[in-house]
Amino acid sequence: MMEMHDLCAMAAREARCVLATAIKVEGHAYRKQGVSMLLTEEGGMYGSISPGCLESDLQARVDRVLDTEQLEFVEYDMRPADDLSWGETIGCGGLIIVLLEPVCGELRSILSHMHTYFQSGSTVELTRSFYHQYTRIHYVIKVLIHPSESAAAATDSGFGSGKSEFQREGRSEAERWDIPLQISTRYVPKPRLIIVGAGNDVIPVARLGQSAGFRVVVADWRETLCTPERFPGVELVQGFPREIISVLDIQGGDYIVLMSHQFPREREFLELLEDRNYAYLGIMGSRTRTARLLNDLPPMKHVHSPVGLTIGANGPEEIAISIAAELIACKRAASAKERHNLQRGNAHASDGHRAGSR
Template sequence: MEDIHVILKEMTEAGVDGVLATIIEVEGSAYKKEGASMVFKKDGTQVGMLSAGCLEEDLAARIEHNHLGEKTETLIYDMRSYNELSWGEGSGCNGVIHVLVEPVTVELIQKLQQVKICLDKRQFVTSVKFLNSSSNERDCFITEDQEVFGGVAEDLPHLLPLVKKVNPGKQTLTHSDDVFVQTYEPKPRLFVFGAGKDAMPLVSFAGKSGFSVTVSDWRPALCGKANFPDADRILQGFPNEVMPDMNVTPDDYVVVLTHNFQKDREIISYLIDKELRYLGILGSGKRTKRLLGTREVPSRITSPIGLSINAKGPEEIAISVVAELIHLKNSSTFKRRPARETS
């Protein structure tokens, strides 16, 4: 799903004259699932990914030599066979993959610009694609406030029942012979307090993994775009300056790693009563208890942070933390680990 944010940025900022390909159905196993998208640009470059290379080369060749993408159509790739002439030989997939290809038109870019505006406002948007049409002019989008843009008037009475089949807040889809419906979600937000050297790989890995990252620190020498090119926002200021205006929500993730005991305590005092998806504090459970002034670390706080993989050094620790965030983001049954007593 994170590919759509890269695609939207490319198509709405630079404009693209090419072909949009979307996986609309998978039978069996595949590297990426329904909803994965990519764009094949006219200059030969590609944005996004459908597979680990199993499909892209063939699609690019068909677009270049067979005029694929001049109209909306669906291709079916059967990756199950081991016949040396089949698609399955040597591929990393073992399923049947249905790929919808459609031309990138001015009208589609205009619709996607509106989608990006909604996502940037933290709103879910549901896309409805009509598969039995040779063009994408009927395709439309519906916001979580039930506002509709795109499409044609005669289709509108039939859209809302379709949209109700998709569960907002989850990467769920519905597909039939006539339509493909999916919900685009805003990027999950990660707030990182502390701009030290260990924050740099954390922000980089999180940004590349689909999080919208905000970095906050009071030290101007550390808190800059040069150190955090993958951050979406950088807030420079002391905790008492930035925290009151920081509107965190129950869907947000927060990591505190300033390495300054008093600053950590100040930041946590603003966050402790907030409902958050994740509140992680760098350091041992023993240190976190001292920060909180409690005998136990509350279950809503994760400390130490990161999956237990014996990580050493900033990069490995960052990988363990981002893996924990991804696990939580993708799992409704994620359970926090009890705080460890090690220092």
């Protein structure tokens, strides 16, 4: 599943593309309010808003949006019980209003800045403010250095965007749908999955980690194993534990898996973790081996050993699935805890999407 982190990266590589965002959702829908996807002039689609019943129609609108450089609102009303024109085989329902924005000018700059912030581990809140009867839009991004920080501690970066006027029917439609004049969406960066070790059994773990929404880093001191050919699309860090610990700059939201099968190196790495915060520490191997690794060390936080969920896994691929499943479970639990904390503080809606009053 593509997240905004991915879409920002894709937008930088696509010369002509459109950002589609579900800005209003009522009733049952496949994705939550605030979710986005990227549509390119060449027919590429990155991310999704529905299980596939809306994307073709959205793609058909891309050329017009790019040629006119105008925003466009699109309504998909799938609430009538006798209306099977949308998603008749997958049971879609609800009302979805999608905003189409040409990625040019200030929006392209905004997405570039957001990607930079995501890469540094910052949470970003993007606010769209409509004015001149929805004919123009102003963007503001608010940066949270760490997800746990309050909005009051954020840094504002404002960017204005004066777009061409909508056609008359677009203006009245936005008013009819009661689209708020201000909409804010909060985006959390991908958590990092740091895998210490670059053996053959790491390859499926890295691949599944990427698919599960992690920013994967593979670290190893063996140059012949730690290569882009073996780990495409993965960040690689070469060196012994004491050489790479400062490069990794481990943070509280990082997930770490030790699977180098090299006892002395993993012991060295654990010693360097003593005073650091992280979200997850998975250790490959038996409980006996892990007990030896941790012997005489202060209690380590968030240890999962043997790494992975107990599913009777056999062989590298199944073991990788069990590890990925445990990583997903821990990530979801952490997200639920953060949402609970935000709700208690009344800082944001539970889906990270807020609408200002009209």
